Amino acid sequence: MIFGSEPGARAKLKRQLIRSGMRPNDDRDAAFRRIIHSIPRGKVSTYGKVAAAAGYPLYHRAVARLLRVDVALPWHRIVGVGGQIKVPGAGAAEQRLRLQMEGVKFRGRRVDMEKYEYPLRPWDT
Template structure:
């Protein structure tokens, strides 16, 4: 993946407001890449990036290992309400201008 693509992904993720999320696929569509490339970029994201606001399709946490609990706790602290292992993606999805077209 090019550094330009990686920086574009990080720029979008930085803009996701507290209490909102985007899926890997949505970030990829905005940037013009696939969800796997977004996931790869998130695994190497810089400190301070709100990585926890990028989730799997349908409001599922796809982060592996102990980071899944960290992600869940951070999302809950921002007001996202879980129902079992997932949440209503549509209720918390960030409505960007890119989605309104």
């Protein structure tokens, strides 16, 4: 637990930040969006790589949350490590279809990351 061992430490810090007028999530999400938009058609990246490239390693789950909430993002170009599709239910088939339409090929259930992973650079514009 990086926020300390005390119970509720994380929630406490969150409330404190909000009370002081800061929105720690906004700049993170903005950074995530920048990185996500930099991935070209026909290429993919992973939740973890996006988070790290945005300057926030360990925040891969926050990337997933953003993709779920912000419908304007090219969500289908983000997959799990190793090229695994992580979208639940019917969305999985749609993601695969969208990727294939962009020319991305699969090896079994996974995206062929050797050929289609886009090398993200930190603080890319």
